[in-house]
Amino acid sequence: MPVHESEAIILQGYPLGEGDRLVSFLSRTMGRVRGVASGARKTKSRFGSTLERLSHVRIWFFERPSRELVRINQCELIESFLDAFRDYASGVALAVFSEVTEAVLPDHEASDANFRLLLLSAQAVKKSGRPELPLAYFTLWTVKLGGWLPALDACAKCGRALVASDAAYFSRRASALVCAACRVPGLRVISAAALVVARKMLAERLDRINAEMIAPKVARELSDVMLDVIEHQIDRKLQARELLESPA
Numbered sequence: 001m002p003v004h005e006s007e008a009i010i011l012q013g014y015p016l017g018e019g020d021r022l023v024s025f026l027s028r029t030m031g032r033v034r035g036v037a038s039g040a041r042k043t044k045s046r047f048g049s050t051l052e053r054l055s056h057v058r059i060w061f062f063e064r065p066s067r068e069l070v071r072i073n074q075c076e077l078i079e080s081f082l083d084a085f086r087d088y089a090s091g092v093a094l095a096v097f098s099e100v101t102e103a104v105l106p107d108h109e110a111s112d113a114n115f116r117l118l119l120l121s122a123q124a125v126k127k128s129g130r131p132e133l134p135l136a137y138f139t140l141w142t143v144k145l146g147g148w149l150p151a152l153d154a155c156a157k158c159g160r161a162l163v164a165s166d167a168a169y170f171s172r173r174a175s176a177l178v179c180a181a182c183r184v185p186g187l188r189v190i191s192a193a194a195l196v197v198a199r200k201m202l203a204e205r206l207d208r209i210n211a212e213m214i215a216p217k218v219a220r221e222l223s224d225v226m227l228d229v230i231e232h233q234i235d236r237k238l239q240a241r242e243l244l245e246s247p248a
């Protein structure tokens with residue numbers, strides 16, 4: 001049984017049996033992995049708080065022949081997000097991050113881009129205590145990395161360029177964006193302001209975007225459109241999304 005050592009982010013954990021924990025984590029080198037941490041729910045567990053949601057850790061685990069679940073051997077904390085979870089709005093955004101990552105990524109397929117996106121977004125929430133901008137950035141880039149984001153600079157039907165003052169209409173079924181002249185009933189409008197923010201986010205790193213320049217309501221509008229796309233792709237509702245409150 002080869003032992004693997006990897007940098008990872010804990011996605012979800014569930015009680016298992018008497019004192020064990022079933023843990024889903026995103027390994028930087030192996031992608032999404034599910035495993036069992038024996039005795040993790042006992043009071044003097046060697047795992048301590050390392051297996052809490054979104055903990056950034058170094059993890060050691062064994063793959064077991066013909067078993068889907070790996071055995072988690074050891075875990076060391078690099079960065080904890082427990083404090084950020086104590087704030088309601090931050091905690092909900094972080095819960096959306098972990099649920100979405102868990103839902104959209106396939107098993108055992110490494111994606112360094114998704115790993116960095118999750119870590120950068122969680123750190124931005126923790127640092128600022130203002131989750132709107134990181135939530136928009138995270139959902140937009142998750143859709144982009146999933147290959148579900150249409151071109152944002154031209155109408156998919158007539159080809160007309162969309163300028164900064166144009167609102168557009170989004171079809172999540174077709175993953176297409178059309179102009180006002182080409183819209184049909186049932187499409188979702190995206191405001192010109194939200195499109196400007198989306199283009200900026202595709203061109204800049206999250207930590208280089210000035211949060212003061214983006215209204216929370218515009219960031220939320222973008223998040224809502226992207227969460228619709230994600231729910232359409234995974235074919236179910238996200239539980240944590242229902243806990244999101246409207247931004248002030």
Ligand SMILES: [Zn+2]
Binds near residue numbers: 157159160178180
């Ligand atoms: Zn058009």
